Amino acid sequence: MxxxxxxxxxxxxADLDKSLERLFEFIRIPSISTDPAYKEDCRRAAEWLTVQLRELGFVAATRATPGHPMVVGHQTQAAKGPHVLFYGHYDVQPVDPVELWNTPPFEPTLVAAPNGDTWIVARGASDDKGALMTFLEACRAWKTVSGELPIRVSILFEGEEESGSPSLKPFLEANSDELSADVALVCxxxxxxxxxxxxxxxxxGLVxxxxxITCADRDLHSGMFGAxxxxxxxxxxxxxxxxxxxxxxxxxxxxxxxxxxxxxxxKEQWARLPFDEASFLNQVGLSIPAGEKGRGVLEQIWARPTCEINGIVGGYxxxxFKTVIPSKASAKVSFRLVSGQNPTKIREAFRDHVRSYMxxxxxxxxxxxxASPALSLPLDGPWLRPALDALTAxxxxxxxLAGTGGSIPIVGDFKRLLGMDALMVGFARFDNRVHSPNEKYDLSSFHHGIRSWARILAAFAR
Amino acid sequence: MxxxxxxxxxxxxADLDKSLERLFEFIRIPSISTDPAYKEDCRRAAEWLTVQLRELGFVAATRATPGHPMVVGHQTQAAKGPHVLFYGHYDVQPVDPVELWNTPPFEPTLVAAPNGDTWIVARGASDDKGALMTFLEACRAWKTVSGELPIRVSILFEGEEESGSPSLKPFLEANSDELSADVALVCxxxxxxxxxxxxxxxxxGLVxxxxxITCADRDLHSGMFGAxxxxxxxxxxxxxxxxxxxxxxxxxxxxxxxxxxxxxxxKEQWARLPFDEASFLNQVGLSIPAGEKGRGVLEQIWARPTCEINGIVGGYxxxxFKTVIPSKASAKVSFRLVSGQNPTKIREAFRDHVRSYMxxxxxxxxxxxxASPALSLPLDGPWLRPALDALTAxxxxxxxLAGTGGSIPIVGDFKRLLGMDALMVGFARFDNRVHSPNEKYDLSSFHHGIRSWARILAAFAR
Structure with a gap:
């Protein structure tokens, strides 16, 4: 291969203009999943993808759910090499407030950016239509040039990602054999x-x-009971x-x-990253790292477990002013977990700790x-090194290698329900205005994204 | 004397029945100060008191304020012995919910209590008409028997105590020479x-x-910035x-x-008091004293300074659940002060303490x-010992000797505006349902209250 x-x-x-045309056609379908008025558009977007997959030689179908349909496709080629499942979503966020858009949200427009870049501006240009199409266009190029894909590929597209994915878990559970692969690819x-x-x-992970805490059985006057x-x-x-x-x-x-x-x-790679701790904190008005001493900020937010108090309330x-001694006070506390930590054990340790002071x-x-456990892709497994090399090339x-403190529910679902790790590769930039007016995707993200997936597919075939 | x-x-x-008749006459005037519908009744109550004082040989007048009138009376006898100012209020709380009263709130009724006591049941029976009348009836008895009072007495009755006393401070300030005495008596x-x-x-006292506290300049996502x-x-x-x-x-x-x-x-006297720390705390569902080690509960709540957090709020x-790291969190903190502590100094010490951790x-x-400073009546001054002996007799x-953690604003006003200490003697019981339906005053409180004041007046004359 x-x-x-x-x-x-x-x-x-050579085919980039045609790839763009296909992306634009896709974007023009206003598949807003949260608004029932766009139900038919969501179905159209699913059908459009099914047609694309069939063109690429997939056995593909639009599959009904209680909500918007899923699209599932499988290659019919004889299985060879590893089997990957690519996941993406065809639904988009609403466009309100529409008056803040400089161009019509569902009419994709190429805009020359101040820095010389070219932007594809439209709702869904980045999240997730542009990203999803980088993979499909990579498959198309392979199919066109060599007649087949370098490895066995299955596809899952959902249409409810922007509305909480209510149908996803039941669908994964009901079709776990069909959807299980060696690894999931998430863009x-x-x-x-x-x-x-x-x-x-x-x-x-997160707990x-x-x-x-309840002390007296009623609120007390501090003059009467204070101390x-x-x-x-x-x-x-x-x-x-x-x-x-x-x-x-x-x-x-x-x-x-x-x-x-x-x-x-x-650790060494992260130390080489152009990451400035001061600037990171400065953007929110801070300057002094607050976490574990002796650990860099990146390590703290990506790779170390934490404890935060997310809310507290009590009294007046x-x-x-009221000089009350309240009966109760409460707090919401969360722990971010890293690989290896057992959420149940951490929860019990917290409860024991609190009880010991009562x-x-x-x-x-x-x-x-x-609670959810942390997920990590093993550094020494079969996916990471080839993918890194392909991207570097x-x-x-x-x-x-990056971490993320937030959660990407689909990755946990794949692990829990299908036993699959997920390789998360993305080409979006921080400033893509995802979910906001004037969402954009850089033309170079799209172009190099397609090329990146083409390389990753080849790398996995070796 | x-x-x-x-x-x-x-x-x-011998005169108790007549004293009761006078009290009942006073109680029947529905002098609710918070409700404008009873404005005329408040004036009537003030006039009624003025007439009483004149009967007792006082030069007395109903004095206009922007709100309900004051009643001020002075004895005309040549000054001899100490000069006391007795303070009370003729206004009462509203009676709602009136359907919970067993007898009409402004028709005083003698009720045989389960334990054999007799209760005077009516709005104002305890707070403050009954209490106030113990002093007037003591004066009446002295006047009747000996033709004069044993010491020089002035009187101040207000009609806005139950509605925040808005006219009191201006009135004290405007008449400070007239109202200053050697000591105030508060019942x-x-x-x-x-x-x-x-x-x-x-x-x-109280601060x-x-x-x-503000950290980041906006709320943050704990996945992104946690730790x-x-x-x-x-x-x-x-x-x-x-x-x-x-x-x-x-x-x-x-x-x-x-x-x-x-x-x-x-300390020794308090140790002898029939005070059970466990019962005190048990009444609110607690059992373990929480304050300074080595100090009794009475000492803690009456005579030691404290710090309480009266309210706290931050985050979600x-x-x-939201995994937010909020920008701000805040708390309300109060300090109860004892005699000698300077509120301004305590406030600054608190602020310095907090700042040192920022x-x-x-x-x-x-x-x-x-802020208000603590007030205490000197143990070795001219008032306490004679009054204690009179009450004991x-x-x-x-x-x-008792403390109170709460505040009685009039006492601070007398000290601050008129430079007078206040002797606080009262005959109310804990269960008088003051401010509630079926307010009562024990007949024995009334009777022994009158006799107590008669003795205190005599004791001060010595």
Whole structure:
């Protein structure tokens, strides 16, 4: 297959205008999933994709769900090499406020950017129609040049990603055998910067807890009971203050037991990244990193477990002042987890920690606000190194491994329901105005994105 | 004078039915100060008192204010002995919900209580018409028996106590020479228990502060910025947790510098009081005293300075969960002060304490929610010992010195505007349902209250 790669890349360059035309045709279908008025457009977008897949030799179908349909396609070629499942979504966000758009949101427009770049401006240009089409156009180039794809490919497109994916889990569960592959490919993440490609390999997990402390059985007047009666706000603040030590480490029993140090190679790569801690914090008005001492900011936000208090309330919070000692006080606390940490164990460690501070005459209740383990793509597995090399070759710059503190639910679903890891590669830029007026995708993201996938498919075939 | 006392007490006993008749006449005037519909009734109550005072030989007048009138009376006898100003109020609380009253609220009714006591049930029976009349009836008995009062007495009755006393301060300021006396007598406090009289000698002061901490200049997503960006809730809880040490002592610099230990005699008296710490806390569902180690609960709530967090809020406090790192978090904090502590100094110590924990990239703002110094009647002054002895003689049980954590604004006003200490003696019981339906005053409170004042007047004359 590798012998075809340079011809495939040449074809991609030569065919770029036609690729753009296809993308524009796709974008013009206003497939807004949250608005019932666009239900038929969502169906049209699904049908359009099914037709595209069939052109590329897939056995493809628009599959009904209680909501908007799924599109599933499988290659009919004899299985060879690894089997990948590519995931994307054809639905888009609403366009309001439409008066802030400089061009009609569903009429894709090429705009010359101030810095000389060219932007594709339209709703869905980046999220996720442009991104999804980078993969389909890579498949098209392979099919055109060599008559077949270098590896076995299946496809899953959904139409409810922007409205919470209610049909996705049931669909995965009902079709788990059909949709299971060796690895999932997800194209929904960002470049590191305009010129540096990135693979997101670490998704932190999350444990959400609400803790409520009750002291007296009613609100008290501080003049009558002050000091003598336990104040639940005071108790709560004292307990919460113990969650981190002076070095910013989380103090829960066993919290770090299953946490591994970052591999030296990754640490070194991150140290080489053009990341300025001061600028990162300056953008939100801060300048002093607040987390674990001796850890860089990138490591803190991508690869270290954390504890945050996300909400707290107790006593009188209106205008003015009341000298009340409240009966109750509560807080919402979350832990971001890294690979290896067991959410259930962390939740229990938190509850034990809080309980250990409770006086015998006060009570504490906990509320479980969900948990998900961290996910990470093994550095030494079969996917990461070939993909990194392919990206590095395409962009002429070392591709970086990235983490993300946020969650990408589909990746957890693939792992949990289908037992698949996911390779997250994306060509979006930070400033793409995804979900906002004047959403854009750089023409170079689209072009090099197609070429990148063409290279990754070849790399996986080796 | 003392030679008249036993005749005066006998007269009080013999005249009790007539005293009650006068009280009932007064109670029947529905002088609700908060409801404009009762404006004329308030004026009638003031006029009624003015007539009473004139009968007792006072030069008295109903004095206009922007609100309900004041009643001021002065004795015309040549000045001899100390000069006291008795304060009371003729207005009462509304009676809603009227359907919960067992008898008409403005038709005083004698009710046989389950324990054999007799209750005077009516709005104002305790607060403050019954209490106020104990003093007037004592004056009446002295006047009847000996033709004059044992000491020089002035009177101030207001009609806006239940609606925030808006006219009081201006009236005190405008008439400060006229109203200044050697000591004020205030009849608005409780007995220690059904059989033990009490003088309230300590009113704690109060400093109210609101502290708001700002970290990032916007709310952040904890997945993106968690750990690296300072969380103001975490910072606030850490700071608030430092306000008390492990022994429950307040950690502000110099907080205890001006705090004196309780005199040994008072400490011993309080130790003898039938006060059960467990029962006190049990009534609100607690059992473990939470304040300073090594200090009794009574000492904590009456005679020690405290710090309470009265309110706290930050981040997401609605249903469910949001992984936000908020920009701001705030708390309302109050300090109860004891005699000697300077509110301004305490406020500054608190602000300095908070500032000392602030990272350089975060900001804190403070809001002043008022301050008042503690007030206490000197144990070794001319008023306390004679009054205690008089009460002890009347009730056949050692009168106790009490503190109160709450504030009685008039006492601060007398001290600040007129330079007068106040002797707070009251005959109310805890269960008088003041401000509630079926307010009552024990007939024995009324009877022994009159006799107590008769004795105190005699004691001051010595």
């Amino acid at each position: 590798a012998d075809h790669l340079s011809a495939v890349l040449d074809h991609i360059d 929904d993440t960002d470049m590191w910067d305009d010129e540096t490609p990135a693979i997101t390999t670490m998704l932190r 959400g807890e609400e803790v409520e 003598a009666a336990r104040n639940p706000i005071h108790l709560l603040t004292e307990i919460l203050a113990t969650l981190r030590d002076a070095d910013g480490r989380i103090t829960l029993q066993g919290f770090y037991d299953d946490v591994s140090e970052l591999p030296k190679a990754v 919070i209106g205008e003015g 006086p015998a005459d006060c009570t504490v209740t906990f509320r479980d606000h969900g 395409e962009w002429g710059r070392e591709a970086t | 003392a030679d008249h006392l036993s005749a005066v007490l006998d007269h009080i006993d 608005d406090t409780d007995m220690w228990d059904d059989e033990t009289p009490a003088i309230t000698t300590m009113l704690r 109210g502060e609101e502290v708001e 690296a960006a300072r969380n103001p809730i975490h910072l606030l809880t850490e700071i608030l947790a430092t306000l008390r040490d492990a022994d429950g002592r307040i950690t502000l610099q110099g907080f205890y510098d001006d705090v004196s230990e309780l005199p040994k005699a008072v 406090i609605g249903e469910g 990272p350089a990239d975060c900001t804190v703002t403070f809001r002043d929610h008022g 009347e009730w056949g049980r050692e009168a106790t």
